[in-house]
Every structure is written in C-alpha cells, then in structure tokens.
Amino acid sequence: MNSLKRDFPILQNREIVYLDSGATTQKPKQVIKKIEEFYEKNNANPHRGAYTLSMEATEVYENARKRIAQFINAKSDEEIIFTKNATEALNLIAYSYGMENLKVDDEIVISIMEHHSNLVPWQKVSKVTGSKLNYMYSNQDFEISDEEIENKITDQTKIVAITHVSNVLGTINPIEKMIKQAHKKGAIVIVDASQSIPHMKIDVQDLDADFLIFSGHKMLAPLGIGVLYGKHELLNQMSPFLMGGDMIEYVYEQNTTFAPLPNKFEAGTQNVEGVIGLAAAIDYIEEIGYSKIQEIEKQVISYAREELEKLEFLKLYLTPNEMNHSGVISFNIKEVHPHDVASILDSQGVCVRSRKSLCTTFDAIFGD
Ligand SMILES: Cc1ncc(COP(=O)(O)O)c(C=O)c1O
Structure with missing residues (x-):
C-alpha cells in the first residue's frame, strides 16, 4: 500500500492522513503527467x-x-x-x-x-x-x-x-x-x-x-x-x-x-x-485492478470498524452487514459539535468531513 501512496505527490508534500476521498480524491502523478503532456x-x-x-x-x-x-x-x-x-x-x-x-x-x-x-x-x-x-x-x-x-x-x-x-x-x-x-x-x-x-x-x-x-x-x-x-x-x-x-x-x-x-x-x-x-x-x-483495490479497502475498513466500535463515546452509523458497506464511515460524538471534532483531528493532520447532522437521511431516520 505504501508504494501506491508514493504515487500521490501531495502525500509526499504534506504531513496528512487524508480521509476525505468521498468529497474528492487526491491525484496520482500518472494523471498529473498526462495533463501536462x-x-x-x-x-x-x-x-x-x-x-x-x-x-x-x-x-x-x-x-x-x-x-x-x-x-x-x-x-x-x-x-x-x-x-x-x-x-x-x-x-x-x-x-x-x-x-x-x-x-x-x-x-x-x-x-x-x-x-x-x-x-x-x-x-x-x-x-x-x-x-x-x-x-x-x-x-x-x-x-x-x-x-x-x-x-x-x-x-x-x-x-x-x-x-x-x-x-x-x-x-x-x-x-x-x-x-x-x-x-x-x-x-x-x-x-x-x-x-x-x-x-x-x-x-x-x-x-x-x-x-x-x-x-x-x-x-x-x-x-x-x-x-x-x-x-x-x-x-x-x-x-x-x-x-x-x-x-x-x-x-x-x-x-x-x-x-x-x-x-x-x-x-x-x-x-x-x-x-x-x-x-x-x-x-x-485498471492497472491496480478492482480486486486489489477491494482487498486493500476490506483490510482498512474492517480494521476501522473494529477499532471504532471499541470507542464507547462514539455513535457509529453503519450497516451491520459488511457486504453492504463501502468505504464511508459516519460517526457522531454526543455533545461535541462535529466541526470541533474535525478541528481536533485536523490538528493531528487528519482530514475528515464534518456536518452538523443536516442531511435528509439522518433527519428521516432519527427525526433529528
Ligand atoms: C453520491 C453523490 N452524488 C453526487 C455528488 C455530487 O458530485 P459533484 O459535486 O462532483 O457534482 C456527490 C458528491 O459528493 C455524491 O457523493
């Protein structure tokens, strides 16, 4: 996985853990090079x-x-x-x-x-x-x-x-x-x-x-x-x-x-x-192949699910069936504003998306 990380110049230039690919992904040098060409x-x-x-x-x-x-x-x-x-x-x-x-x-x-x-x-x-x-x-x-x-x-x-x-x-x-x-x-x-x-x-x-x-x-x-x-x-x-x-x-x-x-x-x-x-x-x-991508994702997601489930102060919104779940992990920390959570993570170099529970999905499920 580390060799793949080396393809992404921004991850060499910044000391970050980028967990916001759902918003936009970082770009590998192979893509940047084709545009330059x-x-x-x-x-x-x-x-x-x-x-x-x-x-x-x-x-x-x-x-x-x-x-x-x-x-x-x-x-x-x-x-x-x-x-x-x-x-x-x-x-x-x-x-x-x-x-x-x-x-x-x-x-x-x-x-x-x-x-x-x-x-x-x-x-x-x-x-x-x-x-x-x-x-x-x-x-x-x-x-x-x-x-x-x-x-x-x-x-x-x-x-x-x-x-x-x-x-x-x-x-x-x-x-x-x-x-x-x-x-x-x-x-x-x-x-x-x-x-x-x-x-x-x-x-x-x-x-x-x-x-x-x-x-x-x-x-x-x-x-x-x-x-x-x-x-x-x-x-x-x-x-x-x-x-x-x-x-x-x-x-x-x-x-x-x-x-x-x-x-x-x-x-x-x-x-x-x-x-x-x-x-x-x-x-x-395609060069990496979806089977390899899925193999890496499965490892990362299973590890994240397992570790996050140990944190009692954290509410996770996950389908119990791992087969029906892709790479997005949503969570909430009661009594703490999501923007504060994101700011604290950012101070450690971790980039996550934060939202004040406004989306239609949560409103409909939890009447929030
Ligand atoms: C499921 C889904 N559909 C549509 C969009 C909109 O994408 P864009 O902002 O690139 O138009 C997004 C962006 O987050 C998305 O996650």
Missing part, C-alpha cells in the same frame, strides 16, 4: 480547426471518450456525454428527460439517502410537471429493504433515481433489484455511481441502467469533469440541455438543427484536460 504537445480546441494540431486534440479527446465507454461497457462511445460534474449530469437528465416526459400524477422515486444533486432537481421537475416525488426509506440497519422497493416502485413510477453507494452512510444499495422492479413497471432508472465507481467494477449493460452518472474527481481524475452515460435510444429522443457552439448542425435565423450524439449535449468548449485526466485515472485504476 497534453498542454505541452497537443493543446488546441477539439472539433474546431482543420489544422493538424486541432485534429490531434480531437483525436486525444475522442479516444478518451472511447476509453470511458469501454471502462463501463457502454455499447457505443456516443452514449458517453461529458459534463462538468455529477450534479450537471443529473440536472441534464432532469431537464431534458424528466421535464419532457413526466405528467401530472406520474411518480418519481428516489431514496432518502440521495446526495442533494439527485434530490433537488427532482423536486423542481415534480413542481413543474405536477408529478409526485416519492422516497424509498432506509430501515434501522441503514438499508433499503426488498419490501420498500416493491411498495414504492409502482405502476405510476416513471423515473427511479438512486445512488449506488450512499455518500452519507456508505451503504451499497441493491440497484440490480431496483432496476428489475422499475423495468417491470415500465420506469427508467438513473444510477448515481459517484461513490461506487471508484471502488467497484461497473458494467452498464449488465446492470441494464438507463442512465448512469459520476464525477471524475472522486476517482483520481481532475476536478470539473463528469460523465453521463445514457442508452442511445433515450439520449437520441431528448432535447439538448445547453445551447451554443459545437452542438449544432445548421443554424438559421429563427431555427437550429442539432448535431448527432454525443455533440448534441456538449455545448461550448469542453474540459479537455479533465477528459484526458479521467482516461489516465481509469488506466491507473
């Missing part, structure tokens, strides 16, 4: 110029798209749309699919453990279209039961938007079951893989996910790059989200026809260095 050798605006350098930049950019399609086993690289982050990808689906396909009394189902980026856009869609926003609640083991899935995903459901791994609890949700139930009822499913893709292999065809989104920066890639995967037939029928350069086919004074996929959804100059960095991060992850 792009600026030193290939930089130009892709899809813009007919000169060699611009065509090379286009090739680098489009090869990265192919790499990402292959990584999640998309049928075609046209199903991969680059966005700014997971939040923008979810908003794109909410506006371009949700607003156009939902009507009064249709239902959107999300879970109570969603990140706000997979909650607030659906509130907006529900208000504008007159559809209902329903929640799948977690039980006291911080899991969503089969019964809850069957009760909430019904004939009225048109969209299910679900996080694969909760950023608050680390719970791994049974998305396979949810997708099966949703498809049985004729609904489409959006999987938020932001917290799962750094830790486990994702195969969109195997899952039969209709849409799947994630942010690069949580999986060793640069900040400011996100991915939206969508089934070709769904993306094809959707209207563009943002309008501008490079997403058009012909522009007339009063009307415009749009470019085919994926350009239809990529208006304006893109974050090319982010895309290249993401492809490099994927190379890095």
